[in-house]
Ligand SMILES: [Zn+2]
């Protein structure tokens with residue numbers, strides 16, 4: 001989702017290596033940044049400057065306070081014992097969209113937008129994305145690895161589709177309620193639903209591949225055949241099946 005007000009921030013992290021004899025300082029820096037990424041605190045597109053005894057990383061982070069200690073997991077707390085860590089927020093991220101500011105969410109939607117590397121979890125009330133640091137950890141992890149690897153897998157399948165390689169396979173993966181890719185997404189939705197005790201819908205694009213179909217014309221769920229309904233208010237989904245927790249949307253999925 002690339003429109004709306006700016007929300008994400010550009011930040012500069014400064015990392016001093018305490019033990020100057022550490023064998024490979026750059027590996028240590030890479031580990032720290034990769035842990036912050038997997039924990040939902042920064043996006044993957046960071047750059048790192050090497051200085052005498054310290055490193056600066058310019059990163060995209062989700063909010064003014066999202067690099068604070070309270071969001072660290074145990075891996076980050078452990079690794080940061082080896083360094084001195086500080087950060088400052090430099091500016092808003094000009095390319096990012098506004099994210100959800102709702103206090104509570106009556107439902108969630110898992111909707112991956114092609115090319116996005118921020119959160120694929122959307123608020124069912126305002127339709128905007130919810131930064132991963134505001135989402136509970138899933139599957140016993142202490143990071144958001146499952147959601148992020150699902151997102152990467154989804155983007156890879158769209159890449160293959162956009163390059164017209166294996167159209168039939170990719171179309172099925174992206175649009176069918178029972179494809180392997182959808183099944184993985186639904187597993188994530190079920191887990192998030194059990195953690196939040198709120199409905200979590202899996203978003204399927206309608207009409208992307210067949211322009212005669214429109215999500216607003218979907219009357220029954222393609223999976224169970226039950227009547228679909230409209231989720232109140234939101235722009236991120238047009239119709240939902242409450243039985244299967246599937247959501248249907250017109251072709252916004254590949255906007256970029
Ligand atoms: Zn919201």
Ligand SMILES: [Zn+2]
Nearest residue numbers: 221224241244
């Ligand atoms: Zn259904």
